[in-house]
Amino acid sequence: MVVAEPLLVASAVSKHYGGIAALEEVSLQVRPGEVHCLAGENGSGKSTLIKVISGVETPDSGSITMDGKSFARLTPRQAISLGIEVIFQDFSLFPNLTVAENIAMATYVAGGRRTVRPRTLRRIAAEVVSRIGVQLDLDARVEDLSVADRQLTAICRALARDARVIFMDEPTTALTWREVEALFAVVRSLKDSGVALVFVSHKLEEVLRVSDRITVLRNGVVAVTGDVSRFDRAAIVAAMTGRAFTETSPADSARAGAPPVLEVDQLSLRGYFEDVSFLVHQGEVLGVTGLLGSGRTEIAEALFGIIPADHGTVRVDGKPVRLRSVHDAIRAGIGYVPSDRLTQGVFLDQTISLNVIAGSIDRLVGRGNLLRRGKAQQMVERAAAELRIRMSSASATVRSLSGGNQQRVVLAKWLVRNPHILILNSPTVGVDVGSKHEILEMLRAKGRDGMGIIVISDDVPELVAVCHRVLVVRRGRITDELTGERLTEEAIVKELVA
Amino acid sequence: MRPLAPALRPLPLDRLRGPNNEGVLVVSIVVLSLVVGAVDSSFWSVRTLLNIGSASLENVVFAMAVLIVIISGGIDVSFMAIGIFAGYGVIVLTGSTGFGASSAWVGFVLAAGIGVLLGSLNAAAIAGLRLPTLIVTLGTQGIIRGAMLAYVGSKVIPNYPQGLDRLSTDYLFTASSSAGDTRLNILIIPAVLICLLVSLLLRYTTLGRGIYAIGGDAESARRAGFRVAGTQVFIYLFAGLLAGVAGMMHVTQVRLANPYELVGGELDVIAAVVLGGTSIFGGKGSVSGTVLGVVLIALIKNSLILLGVPGTWQRATVGLLLLIGVSAQALSARVRRRHVDFLAQASA
Numbered sequence: 001m002v003v004a005e006p007l008l009v010a011s012a013v014s015k016h017y018g019g020i021a022a023l024e025e026v027s028l029q030v031r032p033g034e035v036h037c038l039a040g041e042n043g044s045g046k047s048t049l050i051k052v053i054s055g056v057e058t059p060d061s062g063s064i065t066m067d068g069k070s071f072a073r074l075t076p077r078q079a080i081s082l083g084i085e086v087i088f089q090d091f092s093l094f095p096n097l098t099v100a101e102n103i104a105m106a107t108y109v110a111g112g113r114r115t116v117r118p119r120t121l122r123r124i125a126a127e128v129v130s131r132i133g134v135q136l137d138l139d140a141r142v143e144d145l146s147v148a149d150r151q152l153t154a155i156c157r158a159l160a161r162d163a164r165v166i167f168m169d170e171p172t173t174a175l176t177w178r179e180v181e182a183l184f185a186v187v188r189s190l191k192d193s194g195v196a197l198v199f200v201s202h203k204l205e206e207v208l209r210v211s212d213r214i215t216v217l218r219n220g221v222v223a224v225t226g227d228v229s230r231f232d233r234a235a236i237v238a239a240m241t242g243r244a245f246t247e248t249s250p251a252d253s254a255r256a257g258a259p260p261v262l263e264v265d266q267l268s269l270r271g272y273f274e275d276v277s278f279l280v281h282q283g284e285v286l287g288v289t290g291l292l293g294s295g296r297t298e299i300a301e302a303l304f305g306i307i308p309a310d311h312g313t314v315r316v317d318g319k320p321v322r323l324r325s326v327h328d329a330i331r332a333g334i335g336y337v338p339s340d341r342l343t344q345g346v347f348l349d350q351t352i353s354l355n356v357i358a359g360s361i362d363r364l365v366g367r368g369n370l371l372r373r374g375k376a377q378q379m380v381e382r383a384a385a386e387l388r389i390r391m392s393s394a395s396a397t398v399r400s401l402s403g404g405n406q407q408r409v410v411l412a413k414w415l416v417r418n419p420h421i422l423i424l425n426s427p428t429v430g431v432d433v434g435s436k437h438e439i440l441e442m443l444r445a446k447g448r449d450g451m452g453i454i455v456i457s458d459d460v461p462e463l464v465a466v467c468h469r470v471l472v473v474r475r476g477r478i479t480d481e482l483t484g485e486r487l488t489e490e491a492i493v494k495e496l497v498a
Numbered sequence: 499m500r501p502l503a504p505a506l507r508p509l510p511l512d513r514l515r516g517p518n519n520e521g522v523l524v525v526s527i528v529v530l531s532l533v534v535g536a537v538d539s540s541f542w543s544v545r546t547l548l549n550i551g552s553a554s555l556e557n558v559v560f561a562m563a564v565l566i567v568i569i570s571g572g573i574d575v576s577f578m579a580i581g582i583f584a585g586y587g588v589i590v591l592t593g594s595t596g597f598g599a600s601s602a603w604v605g606f607v608l609a610a611g612i613g614v615l616l617g618s619l620n621a622a623a624i625a626g627l628r629l630p631t632l633i634v635t636l637g638t639q640g641i642i643r644g645a646m647l648a649y650v651g652s653k654v655i656p657n658y659p660q661g662l663d664r665l666s667t668d669y670l671f672t673a674s675s676s677a678g679d680t681r682l683n684i685l686i687i688p689a690v691l692i693c694l695l696v697s698l699l700l701r702y703t704t705l706g707r708g709i710y711a712i713g714g715d716a717e718s719a720r721r722a723g724f725r726v727a728g729t730q731v732f733i734y735l736f737a738g739l740l741a742g743v744a745g746m747m748h749v750t751q752v753r754l755a756n757p758y759e760l761v762g763g764e765l766d767v768i769a770a771v772v773l774g775g776t777s778i779f780g781g782k783g784s785v786s787g788t789v790l791g792v793v794l795i796a797l798i799k800n801s802l803i804l805l806g807v808p809g810t811w812q813r814a815t816v817g818l819l820l821l822i823g824v825s826a827q828a829l830s831a832r833v834r835r836r837h838v839d840f841l842a843q844a845s846a
Contacts, residue, residue: 077723092721094714096781101707108704109723116707144834 007032007196008053008084008165013062015048022048024220025062030165033191036198037207037228038167040217041240041404041432046200049217050167054086055079066165080110083164089173091154095143099136100125103156110161128156131193132186147292148179155186159195166190167198172206173429176291177458177496184210204236205461216240241434258282259318261452262334262421264303267312272298273476276312280421280452285443287463288456289492290473296456297339299473300423303454304336305329316420330359333420337410337427339456345410346398352409353380353394359413383412388438404435411439421452428462440466458496460489472496519775519826523790527797534801541804544673545680552682553796555689556751558789559744560767561774562696563737565788568771569700570733571713571780572624572631575764576639580616580738581745582760583646584609588746589755590651592659599659602750609746610739616642617738625730643761655755666753685747692740697785709733713780765813769820770795778824795819 008030015023023045030036040046051057053064055074063070066082074082093102100118103125108116122138129136134152142150151171158166172180187197187210201207208214208228215225216239223239224231231239262280267273273295280286290296302309305323314321321332329336338344346355357364357376364379366372380394387408391401398409407427414422424443428436443466447453457463463470470487472480472495480495482488535541560577567574588605591597598604619641623634658666669681700706708729711719720726749755774791776783798819799812807815 076721080723092715092718094711094718094781096714096777097707097710105707105711106722109708113704115703117702 005032006030007067009065010049010053011063011065013049013052013059013064015052015057015059021220023052023059026217026220026222028053028215028222028225030196030198031213032164032196033194034196034212035187035191035210036196037204037211037214038198038200038217039204039207039214039236039240040223041434044217044240044432045220046217047169048220050086050169050200053079054084054167077110080161083162084167085158085161085163085165086167087151087154087158087169087171089169091150093142093150093153093157096141098139098141099145099149099153100138102142102153103128103138103160106157107160124160125156128160132156132159132189134182134186146179147174148176148182151175151183152186155190159190163195165196165198167200169200171199172201174292176293177493178291180206204233208233208236218242240432258284260315261317262303262454263313263315263318265313265315267299267302267309267314269298269302269307269309272307273302273473276473276478278471278478278481280454282450282452283447284469285447285453285455285467287467287470288454288473289458289460289463289470289496291458291496294473295476296473297425298476300336300425300454300456303329303423304334306336330417330419335359335414335417335419335422337414337422337424339425339429341407341410346406346413348399349397351395352384352389352391352398352401353377355398355409356380356383356394356412356416360417363417379416383416387412387415387442402432402435404431404439407431407435407439411442415446419451421454422446423454423456425456426459427455427457428459436462460492463492464489519773520784520787520790522826523774523787523794527790527794530794530797530801534804538804541801543675544671545675545677546800548671548673548680548682549800550793550796551686552751553800554792555683555686556744556747557767557770557796558792559689559692559740559747561771561788561792562692562785563740563744564767564771565774565776565783565785566696566700566709566733567631567737568776568778569713569780569783570709570730571716572730572733573768573778574620574631574635574734574737575768576616576620576635576642577737577741577744577767578760578762578764579639579642579646580613580741581748582757583616583642583650583745584612584742585745585747585749585760586646586655586755586757587612587650589655589658589662589749592662593655593657596659598661600661602661602665605659605662605750606743606746609742611742613738613740613742613745614735615738617735617741620738621731621734624734625727639761646757650757652757654757656753658753658755662750663753666750683751685750688743689747692743693785693789696740700785705729705732710781713777713782715781765820766795766799766816767792769816769823772820772827773823775827777827791823 006029010026010028012025012027013023014021014025026045026049028049038046048057052059055076055078058073063072064074066084100122104121107124125138129138132155136149136152136156142153145153155166171183175183190197199207199211211228213226214228214231214236216223216236218240258281260279261282265277267276276299288296288299298307301307303314303323305325305328308324314323316332316334321328323329323332347358353376357379360379361371364372364376384391384394389405389408389412391405398406401409428439431439440462443453443455455463455467464487468483470482470492471478472482472492482491482495531541560581563577564574588608591608592599592605598608619638620635623629624631668684670684670686671682673680700709708719708724711722711724712726712729716726745760748760770791771783771788772778773794774783774787776788795816798815802812802815803809
């Protein structure tokens with residue numbers, strides 16, 4: 001095979017923030033028509049590298065070469081005109097405008113045109129959409145689209161500006177299984193037309209299936225780079241973390257005799273889920289999985305009183321409880337770690353200590369309803385030690401922490417309350433491999449202490465590793481329960497897509 | 499298994515409503531007219547039409563200024579202060595210097611210029627210093643009104659320069675009845691032209707689409723290459739210009755330049771813009787919806803008089819309408835989100 005000349009080369013790029021090196025002599029080569037996986041834990045320098053290449057950040061040294069032309073630094077406009085596009089996780093679309101406008105507007109702006117003809121916009125958009133062979137309603141407003149269609153819109157917009165290298169940040173995170181397949185079909189057709197794609201992702205299994213080459217960053221330097229076929233999963237994980245893990249440690253045997261902590265009987269919420277019944281025993285980790293929109297998140301939100309159910313009963317420790325509000329749920333001993341921790345789980349700009357005690361203020365007040373600082377500090381110290389939160393001080397803001405440590409703060413907030421039941425929604429999304437391992441280990445330990453734990457996730461290896469039982473939700477109903485021998489990755493995937 | 503997601507047709511209400519609430523407004527206007535007409539048959543007359551036209555013609559121009567600002571994700575409460583400063587200021591200026599006294603159009607050009615100048619205060623603070631729009635315009639409202647009363651004048655002026663005096667009695671229509679004459683000023687024509695101009699600007703220019711883009715997501719607009727600060731400068735200068743012209747229209751129509759008027763009347767205009775389907779969160783809104791909103795408010799105020807409701811209740815009614823408009827937006831956004839959830843569920 002003839003190796004194509006690289007299209008984009010970043011060579012020996014360094015970038016320091018204050019005294020800390022975010023990138024140290026990092027080099028990356030992207031060839032035309034290849035899919036390149038850029039992997040690395042949070043804080044390894046992936047985002048900084050993308051920012052340097054797309055002109056958002058200026059490198060301290062090194063160069064970026066596109067089409068043989070070298071640049072010491074780029075501006076965002078220059079990068080775009082060279083054909084370098086970045087699709088961020090939030091897609092940077094205009095929710096209030098139509099798909100056609102989102103796709104074609106940027107070409108208008110770049111061309112310096114003053115007037116807009118809706119028909120021309122639509123034609124440009126239709127042409128791009130048909131080029132990659134997808135179906136998009138050009139007249140729909142982007143806010144009415146599914147996440148997958150928004151992503152396609154962002155890809156089309158990049159193509160409308162003649163993108164030749166497209167960086168995609170965590171492209172599969174918010175997609176259902178089917179949508180990931182559809183995305184990969186688009187990726188293949190882009191490859192054939194010579195466009196290079198760089199995937200930045202934590203979800204290695206998925207991304208590696210379509211990647212040709214991989215570059216792994218660790219602590220700001222390139223750990224390894226090469227053809228994907230040369231590495232197995234364990235080798236990549238080792239390169240990312242610098243440690244070796246056995247990712248799938250089997251869960252300890254379920255406690256069959258233990259009494260149930262949570263009994264859910266025929267819970268229903270019109271339009272979302274129906275007749276949902278299950279038990280969680282003391283010390284059990286129960287997995288709940290299903291595609292996006294299957295009702296899995298709504299079941300959790302109903303149990304936490306966010307969207308109260310219409311019918312059915314819930315018992316905690318044998319006593320029936322009313323769950324009409326979050327307040328009810330907390331009083332009943334239920335905790336909930338939402339999937340979107342940044343907007344729902346933490347106060348980003350508050351200190352770590354305030355975040356940890358935020359859910360337990362009622363237990364920390366003494367006479368006259370005043371906060372007892374000593375007791376609060378003890379609580380924070382204990383939680384930080386137990387969860388191994390890596391922080392400079394407890395008075396640092398949560399924003400200053402990495403994704404894995406932010407998630408630990410969210411967990412700490414609940415664990416200090418010692419709930420009877422803890423529900424975790426996608427607890428390891430956006431969390432690096434090392435932290436993920438520790439978080440799962442901690443959940444298992446909490447289970448052994450007698451807490452009932454429900455993990456909602458579509459990360460199949462994670463479910464198999466940590467759960468005693470897994471329930472599969474489809475179109476608002478529990479369609480299967482997998483335990484013991486039947487609890488395998490293949491079985492879950494088969495049930496999910498059936 | 500019973501499917502949980504119902505059929506995914508667009509909700510019938512959506513189709514009636516149109517992209518910016520226009521359908522609901524037309525229905526409201528028709529129903530209100532029928533009700534008022536049933537109670538008091540004198541409603542069905544050319545007079546009513548001319549009254550509403552007169553009441554709307556300056557407000558619709560103010561509303562265009564507010565519309566542009568709200569679409570961009572901001573809010574403006576200084577437009578009435580700019581309007582009265584410009585209108586009253588021109589009367590004082592031409593009265594004392596005699597400059598341009600013979601031509602009404604010179605007066606309007608001057609008012610527009612004053613509007614742009616005062617709008618530049620907003621532009622500098624909002625685009626330059628990146629301050630929040632509500633606070634900035636609240637501040638400039640106070641500054642502009644205070645400066646006018648201190649330096650321009652605080653007396654009511656009944657004598658108009660020749661040009662504006664002539665224009666103020668230049669009527670397009672006159673309806674005579676036993677109760678006296680009702681008239682519609684020729685200024686309705688430039689008001690309509692301004693609406694058309696703003697509509698074209700918003701729909702068919704890169705600048706206009708940029709205003710929607712900024713209102714949708716300012717950071718995305720920056721990444722897409724829109725000049726956000728530059729667009730904001732334009733928005734507040736243009737809003738100032740429109741407010742100046744509208745203020746001049748007001749002063750011309752009432753034939754009595756009173757510096758204590760207009761400020762305090764922001765509610766009517768903002769309520770009209772919001773009822774017209776303009777999203778208070780930015781990014782959505784249309785000229786047609788806004789015009790209908792202005793007409794609806796004028797109609798309601800006119801009807802309250804016909805129905806014998808005390809004038810003191812007008813303000814409360816308009817305030818209530820503003821809240822209804824905002825609630826309708828919030829509720830329909832919630833319904834839409836559920837709808838999208840259903841779509842996701844069905845495709846899963």
